[in-house]
Amino acid sequence: MTVRVNDCRIRIFRGATVGDVLLRYAVRNGLELSLVPTMQVTDKWGHTLDHAAPLKEKQIIKINL
Numbered sequence: 001m002t003v004r005v006n007d008c009r010i011r012i013f014r015g016a017t018v019g020d021v022l023l024r025y026a027v028r029n030g031l032e033l034s035l036v037p038t039m040q041v042t043d044k045w046g047h048t049l050d051h052a053a054p055l056k057e058k059q060i061i062k063i064n065l
C-alpha cells in the first residue's frame with residue numbers, strides 16, 4: 001500500500017503501523033534511526049498518532065522532527 005508522509009509517497013506492506021512507516025521513511029531519507037522513537041506524528045487533521053496505530057491505503061501523515 002502507499003502512504004503519504006511529509007509529501008513523500010512511501011510504499012509499505014499492508015497491515016503496517018505508524019512505527020513501520022517511520023522506520024521506512026528514516027532509512028529512505030538517511031535519518032538517524034535513534035530519532036524514530038522521538039518522532040511526533042499527526043494525521044492530516046492534526047491529531048496525534050501513536051506509533052502502534054494501524055495505517056490505511058493512501059493515508060496522509062506528517063512527521064514533526
